[in-house]
Amino acid sequence: MRYLPDGTKMQQADAHTIREIGIPSVVLMEHAALRTVEAMEQERIDCSRVLVACGSGNNGGDGFAVARLLAGKDSAVTVVFAGREASLTPECRIQMQIAENLGIPVVSELPEGRYTAVVDALLGVGLSREVSGAYAELLKKLNELPGAKVAVDIPSGICSATGRVLGCAFRADLTVAFQCEKLGTVLYPGREYAGKVIPAEIGIDTSFYEAIPDICYTLEKSDLSRRLPVRKADSHKGTYGKVLMITGSRGMAGAAYLSAKAVYTSGAGLVQIYTEESNRAILQQLLPEAIISVYEEYDQEQLTSLLRWADVVCIGCGLGQNRTSESLLKRTLSGCRVPCVADADGINLLACHPELLKETGCPLILTPHMKEMSGLLGCSVAELQQSRMSRLHAFTEDCPAVCVLKDSRTIVAQRGKQDFVNTAGNHGMAKAGSGDVLAGVITGLLAGGLDAYDSAVLGVYLHACGGDAARERLGSYSLLAEDLIGGIRECLKEAEGNSRQQRITE
Structure with a gap:
């Protein structure tokens, strides 16, 4: 069986792993980025020229780490940062600083050009309100770009609990879901926006879900x-x-x-x-x-x-x-x-x-x-x-x-x-x-x-x-x-x- 948490339940598992197991958040982020790059390679995505769109939350931190790993594999990577520096989480700030220190271009406006792959690391599983303004405009432009579309954990704009499109959403060919596929990419219409979903083990402990009644799961x-019911020889x-x-x-x-x-x-x-x-x-x-x-x-x-x-x-x-x-x-x-x-x-x-x-x-x-x-x-x-x-x-x-x-x-x-x-x-x-x-x-x-x-x-x-x-x-x-x-x-x-x-x- 596989659990299908929403954003809230996934954040609880994340916090439990950090507090009780002792794995730092930035380590989980490194694992997430590594699994994302591995999935892109597994799916034979052309990573010669990649655009990574990052927000200021931990999903954005995952994106900055993905950009760094791709650059280390000789990809030409550009990061468009759509968040606010004042809103950066500590982990996202660390990853952004490392990327800049390595000379990876980080820009605030979507640059012109053609890309072989576009990576969405804008909004993550915690989104609960309609996407509007600059984020909505950027998502629309990202969807119009050529190249394979990859979502980090969940396509931005999809509600992780219901699969509903919150105003507008990223249309992915591949979604790399960290630890568990999210309920929002199983339910429609979120399923249609996620493309192929690959759950990726990154070290988050989900064992405490066993005692929680208000979580979804599926079978394999x-x-x-x-x-199956047991059948007896003497029957x-x-x-x-x-x-x-x-x-x-x-x-x-x-x-x-x-x-x-x-x-x-x-x-x-x-x-x-x-x-x-x-x-x-x-x-x-x-x-x-x-x-x-x-x-x-x-x-x-x-x-x-x-x-x-x-x-x-x-x-x-x-x-x-x-x-x-x-x-x-x-x-x-x-x-x-x-x-x-x-x-x-x-x-x-x-x-x-x-x-x-x-x-x-x-x-x-x-x-x-x-x-x-x-x-x-x-x-x-x-x-x-x-x-x-x-x-x-x-x-x-x-x-x-x-x-x-x-x-x-x-x-x-x-x-x-x-x-x-x-x-x-x-x-x-x-x-x-x-x-x-x-x-x-x-x-x-x-x-x-x-x-x-x-x-x-x-x-x-x-x-x-x-x-x-x-x-x-x-x-x-x-x-x-x-x-x-x-x-x-x-x-x-x-x-x-x-x-x-x-x-x-x-």
């Missing part, structure tokens, strides 16, 4: 084998959970099929689909492994019996929003005592009956996309996009559920837990049915014995890795939701093999 492929289908899928209204057999197949694919032992009667024949043909139970109208006694049978419940995929669907949701949430996943129409119905969120007595996972979440919150999608993290946290503080907020960067949040931000997946997954597959994967992991939060995190990541595997085979244009299931199978097989190998070596 190697985490799959360590997080049977009941060992891996009886799953009730309340899915598929008239004409929506596809949603029921995709979600149920994903449940089986992610390891569940037995799946029963409770669906509208007209879907019976279709589902029996498409998924003969599943038990099919049907309704024509709401039957409370039948539903109650099914809820008693189940170890895990999923409701909402293709459920519809009619009166029968509403009754099914109300009874499920009030009568369910096992973990439950609510998706799609289940969430749309919840938006009309928010009181149900506090009446349910089961561990609940909600999987809304941005439009569905805006309905739950009573705000517009645009408002949610502007402040998704704060609104999501307010929701989970008030509601005990795990919330999987689906978007190009899906976030999993629960009160008292660290936020998971998914960085896997691709735009080929933006197809009808993809959400049904995700709901099924999370449900299958629940059936395998993971708790609600861990099932949601691993389910989101596994679903995304499956999407990446499917794109490798099929490309992004023609990828369909069912192809995700094939990709998930590939990832699970690989993870199972890695897990077996880890046990052998241990």
